Amino acid sequence: GDSVTQMEGPVTLSEEAFLTINCTYTATGYPSLFWYVQYPGEGLQLLLKATKADDKGSNKGFEATYRKETTSFHLEKGSVQVSDSAVYFCALASGGSYIPTFGRGTSLIVHP
Amino acid sequence: GAVVSQHPSRVICKSGTSVKIECRSLDFQATTMFWYRQFPKKSLMLMATSNEGSKATYEQGVEKDKFLINHASLTLSTLTVTSAHPEDSSFYICSAGPGAGGQKETQYFGPGTRLLVL
Numbered sequence: 001g002d003s004v005t006q007m008e009g010p011v012t013l014s015e016e017a018f019l020t021i022n023c024t025y026t027a028t029g030y031p032s033l034f035w036y037v038q039y040p041g042e043g044l045q046l047l048l049k050a051t052k053a054d055d056k057g058s059n060k061g062f063e064a065t066y067r068k069e070t071t072s073f074h075l076e077k078g079s080v081q082v083s084d085s086a087v088y089f090c091a092l093a094s095g096g097s098y099i100p101t102f103g104r105g106t107s108l109i110v111h112p
Numbered sequence: 113g114a115v116v117s118q119h120p121s122r123v124i125c126k127s128g129t130s131v132k133i134e135c136r137s138l139d140f141q142a143t144t145m146f147w148y149r150q151f152p153k154k155s156l157m158l159m160a161t162s163n164e165g166s167k168a169t170y171e172q173g174v175e176k177d178k179f180l181i182n183h184a185s186l187t188l189s190t191l192t193v194t195s196a197h198p199e200d201s202s203f204y205i206c207s208a209g210p211g212a213g214g215q216k217e218t219q220y221f222g223p224g225t226r227l228l229v230l
Contacts, residue, residue: 099219104154
């Protein structure tokens with residue numbers, strides 16, 4: 001079945017550091033890929049998505065590129081801020097399904 | 113993007129009582145809504161799929177008599193935790209789909225409801 005593997009956290013960075021959160025997936029067919037962000041005490045918000053190979057999703061300075069050859073969708077940001085501290089979930093949806101398969105989440109802590 | 117709300121955001125109840133959580137899609141109609149449970153420092157666990165006008169579909173291991181789901185309209189689904197016990201304490205999150213503009217694979221999540229059963 002479908003699965004998503006994320007790097008374990010927490011990831012702790014200083015403000016303005018470069019961020020990479022790795023995500024790889026296993027799926028049949030050609031899934032859509034997502035990154036969701038969950039701020040403390042809140043629900044999930046869609047951060048970005050990509051629906052086909054080589055697509056790049058981007059939002060709020062975050063980027064992720066759909067790499068079919070490596071089955072990856074790594075999240076990157078060039079300069080993180082304290083306000084980016086949150087849990088980031090990589091997810092996929094395949095076969096036209098509305099139901100994402102989530103990774104376990106990676107906690108990001110950004111210090112001033 | 114589309115907006116999904118949940119009410120209440122936080123609830124504390126005594127063991128043995130029932131608690132109802134509402135999930136509303138505010139600016140679109142949702143024939144399908146989903147209920148998740150999130151344990152501390154864990155990913156989301158899909159509990160059930162709520163279908164407007166028909167019975168909910170429960171995931172394996174989720175007690176349908178314990179977690180009653182009603183999707184009475186295209187904008188409202190409710191989850192009732194019946195005879196709640198301390199082990200039911202958790203963060204419950206709903207989502208709605210399909211999304212607006214033909215983005216069928218995108219789900220929009222509510223802000224979550226924190227349930228604490230004493």
